[in-house]
Structure formats: C-alpha cells, structure tokens
Amino acid sequence: MLETKKLCAGYGGTDVLHGVTACFRPGRVTGIIGPNGCGKSTLLKTLAGLHKPTSGQVLLDGVSVPDLPPHLSAQKIAYLPQSRNVPEITALRMVLHGRFAYLSYPRRYRPQDYEAARRALRWIGAEDLADKNVSSLSGGQRQKVYIAMALAQDTDTVLMDEPTTYLDIRNQMEVMELAGKLAGLGKAVVMVVHDLGAVLRNADDVLLLQEGRVAAMGTPEEIYAGGKLESAFGVAVHVMETPDGKQYYCTPL
C-alpha cells in the first residue's frame, strides 16, 4: 500500500505540501482534487519518487520511495505526467518503453517485452494503433497509448496527472473507465482530475487538498456529506439521484 506520513515538499525552500498524511489503497481509484495551486501535482510527483520531500515519508509497503533508485521505483510506480510530449514513434514502440526500467545497459527489448507491450495495447483496446505514429493519433488515442505504456510498466501503483484534460467527453469517460479497469487488476490508481462531478461519480476514494493540507479524505459520499467542497472551491455542490446513480453538479455560491 502507498501512503504518506506528515509529508512536506516544495520548491526553492518554500513548501507547497504541509504535513500530508494519506493512504492510497490497492484495487481502488483515488481521485485527488483541490483548487489550482493547492499542491496536487507536487503530491503526485512526490508519490512517484520524482520529487524529494523536505520532511515526512512516502512509503510503499513500508519501503521509503524517495530512497529507491529510479529504476526500482519505476518497477513499482508508474507515473503519467501532466505535460505529455508527442513523440514521432509508433505506438508499439512507445508502449515498449514502459519496459525501460526492467533492462540495464545496453537496453535491447526482449521478446517478452514486445509481448507485454502488445498485451497492454490489446488490453486497452488499441491493438490497431500498434503501427501508427503517435503524432498522427487523436488526443484520446494518445492518452490510451500512454495508459498502455503505464500498464506495460507492470506496477502495483499507477499515478496519473490530469489524464482527462483536453479530451472530449467520450474520451474522458473512456479514460475514467480504464482507470477503473486498472484498479480492477488490483492496482492502486491515483489520479488528479479537475472535473469534480466526474471524480465524485467515478472514484472509489477522494482526497481533497486545500493549500497543501488534507482537507478531507474518504468515499465520494463521505466527502460530499462532509461539506468541505464548498469552502475549498467556493462553489455549491449538489447531488441528484438519477436512474444512473448519483450525479453531482456545481452551481455558483
């Protein structure tokens, strides 16, 4: 299980996170929400071991993540950053790079790596994209290829920073669905998402960050009932029972 204890982290001597204690359970999708600049991306990077905490701990099954060498943390935690380049390589090649951490110099991908990459593409339903150049794909297809890369990385934890931003509504839904399927494989899926309604509808757990502190943590129902969303975002949040389950929507205060 991935957890943080009194985690502080920041840039250039100024902390952005102030004592974050939280846990991210396997088999569940945890949505991290919070207003702009509250430290969501910093938290995700620190969880991935890419950013060193100033104090506190990030533990994965009791092992300190910041102390792991990069290739070992990459074998345990996959991380999809917010800014994603558009490489001019085939989708299969790109998914293959998910195996990067498992090889040492000189890296020559083995048959089992090709197999893992093809399996990952098949799993997300994008087999037909294997030989297409990533730069020629649509935004939604690219995002799926990135997710396939994370899957090929074969980690217990998958961290995604704003995976649905810039996508149209159907692709947003598909990415959310894939996140759920990843959790179904027993992985801990952690994602930063701005769409409050989508998070409350799709996530199993929600972590509300406000000014670098945990304002609330729990299931979507608990978060909604706790009433912290209003003060954090400055909007009114409502719930409506529909034939398709609970739907959350926001109105100005």
Place this chain on the structure above:
Amino acid sequence: MKNSQISSSRHNSRPFALAALLCVAAALLSVCLGAAGLTLPELWQAILSGPDGSAAARILWYVRLPRTAACLLAGAGLAVSGAIIQAVLANPLASPSIIGVNAGAGLAVSICCAAGGAAAGWAVAGMSFCGGMAAVMIVVLVARRTGASRMTVVLGGVAVSTFLNAGTEAIATLFPDAAVGSADFRVGGFSSVSLARLWPAAILIVAALAVSFTLCNELDVLALGEDTARGLGMQVSTTRTLLLALSALLAGATVSFAGVLGFVGLIVPHIARKFVGSESCHLLPMCALCGAGLVTICDLAARLLFAPYELPVGILLSFIGGPFFIVLLARRGGGRHA
C-alpha cells in the same frame, strides 16, 4: 536484426541499402577522381602494391584514401552528433554548429595550433572535444537559468558561437603562421588532411558512433519529455549529459581534422528522418550513412568543379545548407514543436 520483423513494416531495409550504396559509390568516386584520375584496374593494382609502389599507389595511399576516410568520418560524426543534439534538446533547429559545439572545438584547436605548433593528433582531438563540451555545457546552463525555452537554447548557442568564433578569428590574426588561418579550417575542408591528424580522431569517432547506437532507446525515452522519462526510471540528467558529451565528442573529433564544418549536423538528420522516421534505432545509422555520403559527394564536387582550384567543402555545404535551413524554418516555423 530480430526487432525489424516485429517493428512496423514501413521501416524496411531499402533506405539503408540505398544509403549504403550511395556511400560506397561516393567513396569509390572520391578515391578514383581528382587531378590525376585512377582507372579501376590502376586502383586495384595500387591497393595491392601498397603505399610504396607506383605514383598511382602513392596518390592513393597518401592523398585519396586519407581524404575519403576523412570525408566519410566527418559526415557520419557530424550527422549523428546533430541527431543526438536535436533529440536531447527536443529542438529540430539545434545542431553542433548552431549550438556552439563546432565553434568551441574550433577555438580549442586554434589555441592548440597557436600554442604548440604541430601538436600531436591525440592532443588536438582531445582539446577539440573539451572545447565542444564546454560550449554545449555553457549553452545548456544559460538555457536552464533563463527558463530553457527552445528558442533560448538556439539564441544562447548563437551568442556562444559568435563569441567563440571571434576568439578563433583573433588567434588566426595574431598567429598568422598557425594552420587555423586557412580558409580550409575556418569553413571546413579536407585539403590539408593528414593521417597523423586523422587516425586519433577516427578512433574516437568510430567508438563514439558505436556507443551512441547502443543508446537509441535512451534517446527515444528522453524525447517523451523529462517527467515521463523519469517516471520510466531513467536518470535524466546523467543520461542527458552523457549523450551531449557523446555528441560533443563526435563533433569535436571531426573539427580537429576537418575544421569548422557547418550545416551537416543540421540538415542530414532532417533528410534521414524523411526516409526512416524518428525512431533513433533507425535514425542514427541512417544519419551516419547519409552524412558520410553527402560530405564525400560535396567534397568531390568541391575538388572537381573549379579544378585545378579547389573549393573548401564547407563553402559548398553552406551554399546547400543555407537555403535548406530557410526552407526548414518556413515549413516548421516551430509550430508543431513549440
């Protein structure tokens, strides 16, 4: 290669075969043609007789072969250096000459020549590498401190290049006896290539090429962006420095015998990309072949066009490279890559 059957069918081996054929043809012509032409039977005999045979043999072994080898090595070295720099800096407009590597290596060679007279080949090649590496490090540091937009890297490189070139010019003026004053050195050319200069650089270039071919997955992963690369378990700054050092080594070693040859490192990667795409495991070997072929052909043209006068090949390459660069700027405009 077992990967080729798995990777997309688009990357068949035809472009490679064509480029290799081009290289062999260019090399053969470069060996045979010149002020004194060699026919194929003469060439064969000269090869068999060794360097101390007939006049033809001496021309072959002491003039044509070193020069052809220098062309091939310089083209391959600069082109691969350019491809690496473009990938590491994620900037299609970067190249050893734009980023200051050539200028740094040139200044280092100038200092060597002015201070030591006929310095040993190894010393020149080593100094040349240090000069190139220093230049690329300055540019990267400047770009880091100022926010590292892709434009900053290019502009910083131009500034550093100008400064270093001024140093080379100053030395050429103050020490007129040093070989660096020759047009051959300042724009790049092969008329004064000697075996003594060539072979240390040749070893360095071949070794650096071999190492860079093993790092193609690293190059591709770097191109996914810094955060993604780190997420995949790469030690980004170490890898980046290593790759830049390799490209400085390739360009620096080339400058030590070919002078400050521009544009090969810029245009060849773009040509090669048209044929085999951007995957480094195809792109780097293709760059090496295309670069070697292009420089050899250009040098041949530079020798023959105005015979008995000889144009430094750098001038010819600039005539081709200048317009090409403008076309590139107009077509890309930084848009897709900004």
